[in-house]
Amino acid sequence: MTHAPDTIVAIATAPGAGGVGMLRLSGPQARPIAEAIGVRAMQPRHAHYARLRDAGGEVIDDGIALWFPAPNSFTGEEVVELQGHGSPVVLQQLVARCIALGARQARPGEFSERAFLNGKLDLAQAEAIADLIAASDTRAARAARRSLDGVFSRRVDEVAEQLVLLRIHVEAAIDFADEPLDTLGGAQVRSGLVTALQALIRLREDAERGRKLRDGLHAVLVGPPNAGKSSLLNALAGSERAIVTDIAGTTRDTLRETIRIDGLELTLVDTAGLREGGDAIEREGMRRAREEMQRTDLAIVVVDAREPQAGRDAVGDSIAEVPQQLWIHNKSDLLDAIPSDAPADVVHVSAATGLGLDQLHARLRALASGSAGDSVDGEFSARARHVEAISQAIGHAERAESELVHEHLELAAEELRLAHEALGEITGRMSADDLLGRIFSSFCIGK
Ligand code: GDP
Ligand code: ZN
Structure with a gap:
């Protein structure tokens, strides 16, 4: 059963103060509501200056109104855009006024959803709107x-x-x-x-x-318990999101953090340490770690610099299927010197002191910019x-x-x-x- 859609309203500009703020109304009542607020004699797709008033006739703001009659609008419905000063207080008052006049606060994505339902956009295009808004470069x-x-x-x-x-x-x-x-x-x-x-x-x-291109590089941190995976995630993300403890096996769930290196997006997933045995919760964490590894672009393998071989043994062939691998010897602050026989592609760092993090950043930046390959026509x-x-x-x-x-x-x-x-x-x-x-x-x- 279909029934007539209601009229929705939302602030369309970014939250916070700005020079201009915009409100969008979509649905059969869009125009009558705009008229009730004070916009007169609207013509399709013409800018109209108006004084926008509250129920008592007092001016809330002055601004510009634009009317896009159905079906030639973004949603395919009657649409009115009201541009006022970009004050959150003023914009909220205008929204409240529209709601009092019969509109409803729009849900996230509801304008695009209506555009899809009315055949203005297909699903992939509707998703592309969100991707365009969130694009990182x-x-x-x-x-x-x-x-x-x-x-x-x-x-x-x-x-x-x-x-x-x-x-x-x-x-x-x-x-x-x-x-x-x-x-x-x-x-x-x-x-x-x-x-x-x-x-x-x-x-x-x-x-x-x-x-x-959209998701950026997806990386999973793996390695034996206590190698410093969570500490490294914190050091890279600059926060205290992951729980760091010195009891082996505390990162039981997977945690993710999105960081930006020179505008390139990198999603880091911290996993439970790879270790046989453990309790049921720990085994569940390890199952999730393996699942993450099946869909990741990069395994960042973190081992204790003092016992790298033990670390390599613990990781074993669990990362064999991951397309790219980056080996990190953490806790290098506890070494007297970087061993001369260390493999050249290993990055020595210390999550605790920050040693080597610049070099790690450079390696991650190179990997992230290469992950989508070179730009091609029609991408x-x-x-x-x-x-x-x-x-x-x-x-x-x-x-x-x-x-x-x-x-x-x-x-x-x-x-x-x-x-x-x-x-x-x-x-x-x-x-x-x-x-x-x-x-x-x-x-x-x-x-
Ligand atoms: P995870 O199990 O691999 O996630 O390891 P955690 O990040 O929880 O770290 C385990 C322990 O090692 C904690 O006590 C950390 O403070 C310590 N730790 C982590 N990174 C370093 C480091 O670079 N140097 C030193 N000295 N200690 C570290
Ligand atoms: Zn951890």
Whole structure:
């Protein structure tokens, strides 16, 4: 059941004082509310100077009002923007006045959600708005801007389209069950599927690059208990977030901290020390540590500089699958001198005294700037959920391929449907119903 949407209001500018502050209203009452506050004779997309008044007629502020009639607005609804002075007190008074006149305080993301529901943006584009706002450097901002412009969504739609056409062919062949697929253009379907798979694999690579641009480098701190992982996280983050103790095995949960090195984002995850045995909570912490390690870009291995070999033994092959590794010998303040036989790629630091932290920063900066690779044309931003959805689509398309080889047409058609559905999750665009509608409308088998 659908019912008429209510009218929402929120301050759209950043919290705090500023030269200008903006309030956004969206919904059927947007214009009447603006009029009740004092904006007169609004014309679409024209700036109107107005004195904005409270219930008693007293002026709260003066400013500019802009009316965007439905459906030609960001949300697709009636939208009014009120710009006043950027005083939190004034803006709050205006919000309260709008609420008294029948609006409701908007939830986070609700304007974008309405834009999505009204078909103004697809899901990936709506996510790109948040990514653009949060972008940590120009390259990430440019990539988010491209996703918002639909660059990523169009790539997804193109492959989705190929999958639909393939499925339509396979569905058609099912209705001629006596004929082998080859007489019905099977070779064409198979080569079409190979092309679609190649496109999916390229799309996943590009989305993965976009994800790294957005998320920055993700690193997990690993090493034996008491090596100083939590102390190092604190030293890097400059806070006391992780609990540091000298009882082995106290970091039972995983803790994460996002730090910025020259504008590049680095997420650090502190894990429970790798150690056999321990109590149930500690084992749970270690299970999570292993889980983190399956999806991280970098393992920062922290060992005690006084007994590096014992540290290496404790870590063992637990980090073998992580794409990049950085070895750190901590507690170097307790050494008389850095051993001359220490491997060149090891960074000697002391979380306690700050020794070697500059060098560690430099290494992390190099790793973070390299994580997304070099900038490429048409680069777009993406999220982990998008990469995951593309991987699922690839899995289904591969299964469709092998079902086709065995002439299992129903199973192949089902895998193609699932591949398409996985891609549809990225844009939120294509529901199962429209797909069926398209299949039935483009086919007239006569049954
Ligand atoms: P974790 O188990 O690997 O997270 O280790 P913690 O960060 O909890 O540190 C264990 C103990 O080593 C604490 O008592 C820390 O104060 C101490 N510690 C950590 N880093 C250093 C360091 O660089 N030098 C010295 N002397 N002690 C350290
Ligand atoms: Zn710890």
